[in-house]
Amino acid sequence: RKLYNEELHNLYSSPSIIRMIKSRRTRWAGHIARMGETRNAYRILVGKPEGKRPLGRPRSRWEDNIKMDLREIEWDGVDVIDLAQNRDQWRALVNTPGGSNSVTIQWGFCIPSTCGAEDMRAGLSTVLHRDVTVTLSELDCHTNEGKKLKIIDYVAIAVFVTFGLSVILSTSYDLLKKGRGKQILISFSLYTNGRKLLSTKDSPETLTCLSGIRILSICWIVLGHRYLLSMNVPSINAITGYGFISDWSTMVIINSVLAVDTFLLVSGLLVAYGQLGHVDRRQKFLNVPLYYLHRYIRLTPALAVMVLMQLSLIEHMGSGPLWDKGNKHLTQLCQENWWSALLYVQNYVSDYRMLQVYTGWMLSALGCFSAIYWRLPFQQPDYKYNVYISAIYACLNRPIWAFAVGWVIYACVTGYGGPVDKLLSWGAFKPLGRLTYCIYLVHFTYILYRQLTTRTPIYINGINLMSQVVSDVFFSILFAALLSLGFEVPALNVEKVLLRAERADKSDIVQRKSVEDGRINQGFAAKDNR
Incomplete structure (x- = not known):
C-alpha cells in the first residue's frame, strides 16, 4: 500500500x-x-x-x-x-x-x-x-544491470570451449588407448600431461635446487603484490597501514621485486648451462632461430589466454564500488598494448672470483640482507633525498642480489649446500616449480579481482596480510595448473610433433627441455620418450 x-x-x-x-x-x-x-x-x-x-x-x-x-x-x-x-x-x-x-x-x-x-x-x-x-x-557509478556481450567476448567463449572440448576428447582417447595412442591425439590429454606435471624424477644433470628457488621466489612476488594492492583498497586503519612502509620488518615485502631478478638469473643460467651441454654432446652450437621459436611457443599460449581474458570475459565476472573503474583502466591498457605483450616488445615500445665456501656463504647472506634492507632509510618520513645515494642504490642493489643468489646455486650444485640444498631440492617443489610461469601470469589477476570486488573494508596488519597471501598462493597454484594443463603443455606437445621432421635422440630432447623456464625438465623428457 x-x-x-x-x-x-x-x-x-x-x-x-x-x-x-x-x-x-x-x-x-x-x-x-x-x-x-x-x-x-x-x-x-x-x-x-x-x-x-x-x-x-x-x-x-x-x-x-x-x-x-x-x-x-x-x-x-x-x-x-x-x-x-x-x-x-x-x-x-x-x-x-x-x-x-x-x-x-x-x-x-x-x-x-x-x-x-x-x-x-x-x-x-x-x-x-x-x-x-x-x-x-x-x-x-555502479549499477546491478548486467553488461552486454561484445564480439571479443564471443571469440573468447569460442576459444575456451574449443580447448575444453579438445582436453575432454584427448583425455578420453588417451584412457581408451591406455597411453598407446598417437602422440598428436593425446597432446591435450589431462591424464598424460598431469602425470608429467606431477613427476618428481630427476637425472644426474638436473639442477635440483632451482625448483625450490623458483617456487619460493614466486611466493615472494605474490606476497609483494598482495601488500601493494592492500594499500589501495578500503581499509579501516588506512593511516596506520601506511606506517608499515617505514617499519624494518616490511622491507622483505617491499623488496619482493628482487624475486624477478632471481628468475632472470635462473633463466640466463639455464640457457648457458643448456648451451654448454649441447656443445659437449653434439659438438655443435644451438640452433638459435629454432630455439627462439621454441621459447615463443613455450611462453605465448598461456600469456595469450590471460590477455584474452582481460580483454573480454573478466569484465562480466565481478562487481562492486571499485570494480568498474579499476577494471576499466586495466582493460584499456590491455587494449592499447596487447600486441606488444604478445611480441615481447612492451619494454621498448611503452617506454667471477672463487672464494672459500664459508666466506662465500657469509658474503651471500650479507648481499641478500644488504639488498633488502638498504632501502630502509629511504622509507623513513624524515628522509631527505640524496641523488648520489639513490644512484648508488639503483646501480648496485640488483647486481648484489643476483650475486648472492648465484652463490647459493653454485654452493648447492657443487655439494656445499647442506640443509639449504636439501630444502630447495625437496620433491614437492618439483611439480610446483613447473607452474611458476603460469602462477606469475594468474596471481596478479586473481588478487586484483579480490580487491576490486570487495564490499567491506579490511584491517591492515601482518596476520591478516599473511592469511590472504596463503589463500592467494593456493588459488594461484590451482588456476595455474588449469592454465598449464589446458593451454601451455598441449601447445608444447603439438609443437614437438609438428616441428620435428625426424625423431631426435634423447640428448637433444634433454637439451631443449633444459631451458624450460628455470630448470631441466628431465621428468618431461623421460615421459616423452616412452
Whole structure:
C-alpha cells in the first residue's frame, strides 16, 4: 500500500530503524583516506531504484539527508564533514612517508538511477559549503544491470570451449588407448600431461635446487603484490597501514621485486648451462632461430589466454564500488598494448672470483640482507633525498642480489649446500616449480579481482596480510595448473610433433627441455620418450 509523509516520518524516526542504519553502516577507504557508505533507510524507502518519483514527498531535503550521512561517519575520531571543511585537521591527521599533507576522501552513496555524476557533485558541493573540490566520474557509478556481450567476448567463449572440448576428447582417447595412442591425439590429454606435471624424477644433470628457488621466489612476488594492492583498497586503519612502509620488518615485502631478478638469473643460467651441454654432446652450437621459436611457443599460449581474458570475459565476472573503474583502466591498457605483450616488445615500445665456501656463504647472506634492507632509510618520513645515494642504490642493489643468489646455486650444485640444498631440492617443489610461469601470469589477476570486488573494508596488519597471501598462493597454484594443463603443455606437445621432421635422440630432447623456464625438465623428457 502507499506510505504517506506522516507514516514515513514515524517509520524513519523509530529507534529500531536508526539502529539498523548504524549497524549496517560500512566504511570505505582509498589510498590513505576513508570512503564511507551509509545506506540511509529514509531515501531507500522513499526513492525507487528505477528512478520513478516517490509515493509521497519526504519532509526533508536531499542535501540534509547527505549531511546526516556524513555526520555519522568518523575518520580516526573526527567527523568526515568537519575534516573536509578544515584543512588544519587534514594536515594533522596525515603523516605518511614522503611528507604528504593532503588526502583524498571518497564517499559512496545509494542514489536513484536517474541521477548522474553531475547531480551528485552538485549535491555534495552544496552540503560542504566550502571551496572543496568534488570529483565524480560516470565510471564511479555502479549499477546491478548486467553488461552486454561484445564480439571479443564471443571469440573468447569460442576459444575456451574449443580447448575444453579438445582436453575432454584427448583425455578420453588417451584412457581408451591406455597411453598407446598417437602422440598428436593425446597432446591435450589431462591424464598424460598431469602425470608429467606431477613427476618428481630427476637425472644426474638436473639442477635440483632451482625448483625450490623458483617456487619460493614466486611466493615472494605474490606476497609483494598482495601488500601493494592492500594499500589501495578500503581499509579501516588506512593511516596506520601506511606506517608499515617505514617499519624494518616490511622491507622483505617491499623488496619482493628482487624475486624477478632471481628468475632472470635462473633463466640466463639455464640457457648457458643448456648451451654448454649441447656443445659437449653434439659438438655443435644451438640452433638459435629454432630455439627462439621454441621459447615463443613455450611462453605465448598461456600469456595469450590471460590477455584474452582481460580483454573480454573478466569484465562480466565481478562487481562492486571499485570494480568498474579499476577494471576499466586495466582493460584499456590491455587494449592499447596487447600486441606488444604478445611480441615481447612492451619494454621498448611503452617506454667471477672463487672464494672459500664459508666466506662465500657469509658474503651471500650479507648481499641478500644488504639488498633488502638498504632501502630502509629511504622509507623513513624524515628522509631527505640524496641523488648520489639513490644512484648508488639503483646501480648496485640488483647486481648484489643476483650475486648472492648465484652463490647459493653454485654452493648447492657443487655439494656445499647442506640443509639449504636439501630444502630447495625437496620433491614437492618439483611439480610446483613447473607452474611458476603460469602462477606469475594468474596471481596478479586473481588478487586484483579480490580487491576490486570487495564490499567491506579490511584491517591492515601482518596476520591478516599473511592469511590472504596463503589463500592467494593456493588459488594461484590451482588456476595455474588449469592454465598449464589446458593451454601451455598441449601447445608444447603439438609443437614437438609438428616441428620435428625426424625423431631426435634423447640428448637433444634433454637439451631443449633444459631451458624450460628455470630448470631441466628431465621428468618431461623421460615421459616423452616412452
